[in-house]
Amino acid sequence: MASLEEEFTLSSVVLNAGSEGLLGVEQTSKTDQFLVTDNGRTVILYKVSDQKPLGSWSVKQGQIITCPAVCNFQTGEYIVVHDNKVLRIWNNEDVNLDKVFKATLSAEVCRILSVQGTEPLVLFKEGAVRGLEALLAEPQQKIETVISDEEVIKWTKFFIVFRHPVLIFITEKHGNYFAYVQMFNSRVLSKYTFLFGQDENSIIESFTASVDRKFISLMSLSSDGCIYETLIPIRPTDPEKNQSLVRSLLFKAVVSGDARHGVALTVLDQDHVAVLGSPLAASKECLSVWNIKFQTLQNSKELPQGTSGQLWYYGENLFMLHGRSLTVIPYKCEVSSLAGALGKLKHSQDPGTHVVPHFVNWETPQECGLGAQNSEQSRRILRRRKIEVSLQPEVPPSKQLLSTVMKDSEKHIEVELRKFLAIKQTPDFHTVIGDTVTGLLERCKAEPSFYPQNCLMQLTQTHVLSYSLCPDLMEIALQKKDVQLLQLCLQHFPDIPELVTCACLKVFLSIADDSLQETDVNMESVFDCSNSVRDEKMEEQTEILQNGFNPEEDKCNKCDQELNEKPQAKTKETTLCPVIAKRAALLNAILHSAYSETFLLPHLKDIPAQHITLFLKYLYFLYLKCSENATLTLPGIHPPTLNQIMDWICLLLDANFTVVVMMPEAKRLLINLYKLVKSQISVYSELNKIEVSFRELQKLNQEKNNRGLYSIEVLELF
């Protein structure tokens, strides 16, 4: 019996998938790891069992990946093509795709195909095929044209049949489909034409193929919602002649004919196919597993957030884009029994049943599920009837809150929420908060005018929420440009993905000053700039700096002096904060948030250059403020630390160096930063020298302490 297991999302990283979805998901030499190529510039290597990415590579801004990355099973290297003609080969140790092996080809590549046990093949858009080795030996070799003009390669698959590689690709021209089968042992290319039945106009949406002993069984899903099977002989009888293929109906109407979204089909095993699409015109998309032999639906799973109409199947996992994240559904097929084959109807959810809350309350045992709740409810009703005269409703505030969330006005919800929060620690506090947030967010999505900002802020401040619990919260806040809520989220959520952090940063940098003035952001991390007590501190600082170097000994005496003087002169101009205090508070929230460099860097590249310079200026300003006092901290209650500031400066420069370097207005800033680094290096080298001398002193001290058996010492008691 075929079964689909519980789906899971591969990390919370949202992929850059356009309307076309992903470019591809490909196997690697390790069974559990898969290469995901998004529809932009990034290739990510995922480990499915850990549900986390192992690595991520991007091509430069301006370049675009045109063909999904594959793994060369013979060497374990990864191959990708960007800008149609540029081939890149790298492996796990490489960090930067710009620095890896590069080959520019003479023709545009359609796909690279790689299967276990043979070298990868490069299929060009013109239909020519080359082995990778042969191609790399002479990248600029001439590539012949195989298919005619206006013929477009629609789908392709690479098999090993009897230890010989066989490539099949299907082209389309003016509604006519052609299949090409390339045998590599005999170097024979056979061409077949599809003959359609009665309905000539149906478009084929998706292909999948499996190999039998003698035939390639090609299944296609047409726009009329039917699955057809076509058998293509592996050994062609007469390769020169143009042969025709007849397709036979396998299934009728597995998906609705006029599907808005793409549909997809993939063969799971001999008897099973998986179909992605909406079964009825109006219903949501779902993934269904059909048994071909018995023509029955084996299993199905609803995908309410929609898919991109792409489906990949490797090992035991089905990959698809559900909503905006890559979802994996493990698929298992045990031995079929008759009972199983009799089919299983898709069960629809009975609106009457109680929906099991998806927030588990860890503080109360979960055993009393539905029944208990129902009985409690009925008891409550009874009791309410009994004491109808009493004014106070007996409904616990949590229940009342949940019901209000669904219907009442913002004001009312706010009042209820305040009531609930005032009681605070009820045993189901966590679950109620979680349910309330999801309820509110669902309503926000449904009614664009509904946006209970105060409630959401209060809920965020309960410290119970996290990003993974309600990813929609930040999404909606980003849409509404609610910087106040975003700041709160950044402060309270421990698990914000880098993409969202970056989106917040974008909003914070781009929002206009006057609209910022109206908002009420938390200013505690910002110190008062007007407070000018720094005169005396400043002197102290220069002293410290001078202690760091020895002007006599240092060779670049002059430049050091310059350095010593410069900051002083410059502080006059840089003491003014480049951003208004409210924006500074928001940016500080970003600085405090947790991130991982690898995942933050690609997103930072998307920030416009003038915003980058503004942020850099602000960071530089913070750095100068930091170095003003001896403890290297900023004043204020919860200021960014020096390390955070330095890390962000480095990150921003790493991500956008080429852009910033070209901007004339950023030049001054870069020079300042360069000098800053230089001075730091010299200070640290001096510190290293001091450390050595201190160690010597310590050694001397130890020797002094290590007295003999007898000594006379002087002791003075105070």
Added chain:
Amino acid sequence: MGEFKVHRVRFFNYVPSAIRCVAYNNQSNRLAVSRTDGTVEIYNLSANYFQEKFFPGHESRATEALCWAEGQRLFSAGLNGEIIEYDLQALNIKYAMDAFGGPIWSMAASPSGSQLLVGCEDGSVKLFQITPDKIQFERNFDRQKSRILSLSWRPSGTHIAAGSIDYISVFDVKSGSTVHKMIVDRQYMGVSKRKCIVWGVAFLSDGTVISVDSAGKVQFWDSATGTLVKSHLIANADVQSIAVANQEDSFVVGTAEGTVFHFQLVPVTSNSGEKQWVRTKPFQHHTHDVRTVAHSPTSLISGGTDTHLVIRPLMEKVEVKNYDAALRKITFPHRRLISCSRKRQLLLFQFAHHLELWRLGSTVATGKNGDTLPLSKNADHLLYLKTKGPENIICSCISPCGSWIAYSTASRFFLYRLNYEHDNLSLKRVSKMPAFLRSALQILFSEDSTKLFVASNQGALHIFQLSGGSFKHLHAFQPQSGTVEAMCLLAVSADGNWLAASGTSAGVHVYNVKQLKLHCTVPAYNFPVTAMAVAPNTNNLVIAYSDQQVFEYSIPDKHYTDWSRTVQKHGFHHLWLQRDTPITHISFHPKRPMHILLHDAYMFCIIDKSLPLPNDKTLFYNPFPPTNESDVVQRRTAHAFKISKIYKPLLFMDLLDERTLVAVERPLDDIIAQLPPPIKKKKFGT
């Protein structure tokens, strides 16, 4: 407070003996500890872990087992084949009785306390009946093939378990016959060892027998069927000791690697009645073999070859999280092993079987705080005096003039006269000691060295006149009728008129030496006295108790002084009360009557009675030297306690003259260097 030249002495080559057995007495909350040299010490856990009594060791009397029976009677047995009972009042051995089974390896008192069981080298298990003043052999159990190394009674008293080599026997007490013989696996990490020694057994009331053995296993046996229930491999070396809590809900084992493991009986799931033994906590407070463990209701007690007695309170059992909940590590005896002759600048060191006399060096240089001065003369080792016989020295003393040395073992008292002729030293033993003076618990010379005070173990205090080499018994203060309690601490006033003596529990008595009568008794206090001294001129008796309180009692006026009352009213600083070693010596400055000098193992303190007392908010001890003059003045007048923690562990500190102190330190590293090497453990792939 003054500047001192400090003779910092580290050549006192004292190494405590390894701990062999500990026995905890629940009734009195006392702990008996025996060491490999035969010394037995009694610690009062209620009195801040003070070592209140001790019985000197004996070369041939290595104790292998120690137990309390019949309430508070203490028995030990050893490799000389004797069972010994100790007299806890008179601090001597009541009797020794040969068990006639060769060396005794193990001993256990019955749950009722009325019977005593010993396991002997020849494989016999002997049952003794405890009579009110002796023990009486009752019968033998079935003889086993090899020595009985461990014994344990079933709490119901019906069965016993005996650990031997390679097997454990279960005996029926009524018939004395073997019920089961449980063979212990010799396998050790897959390799068959020569023999598997069952170092310890514990019989639980539900019939489970827990054994620990030399293959590193803790095993649970069912005594009804004689089968192995469960086995924990916990060490690569021997597991040498086991002790079970009275409630039988936890037990503790000690291994030769120095680790102590705590096992607890915990429910399998949160609300099921089924419970199982789980190894919960490992403690590594020892570097060497943990030869013995004990389990008090609130703490785990362990001791072994590294000579430390470690008391580890169980945090879940401690109700108040105060300083008592802290780990205690007791290394040094709570009594003085050193005496000093101020006049000749001599130090007398007391070891188990010999005395050493050293003359301190000198210097002409001066310096400021913290300086080490160049020596113009180094310290000399003058004398090495070895005792005759196998007994350990109980106490020793050198007279202030330096011309008399007295010491005592458990059966003999020795007095020597020293003659100094230029650099030569001659020693002459004073013969013809009176017959009644057999053994002394404390010896003291008067300030002018003309009188010798001896606290004998019969409770009497003897006064001798010393003049020119002759020796005359003057008087004996007999203990009050009915009490036989021994006096362990003596103090005499500078003018020689007053003698204060303190026993282990009966309080402090002050005698008038001129009139030879009891002058007064200091009001009783709940805690034992750890040190006392009489101040010159004022004749105030300063007494330090084990709960860290210090009292000043005016002997002529027979009441506590005003200062002492003020201190009691005000209370000591909490850091003072939290110290975990007792004050072992008190002395006075001849020129500054307001000063009291006292020390424990980790600090030296001068109390200036003229200064205000610190409250809990004042900075009690500031280790940093003052930076400027005003700070010096401020610190000098801040509060009465002037503390130095430079010298530690400090075994002795005394004032030689107005400006000179002598401090005897015994660094732990030097002790460790003299211990046998510990079991080498693999660490990080080395």
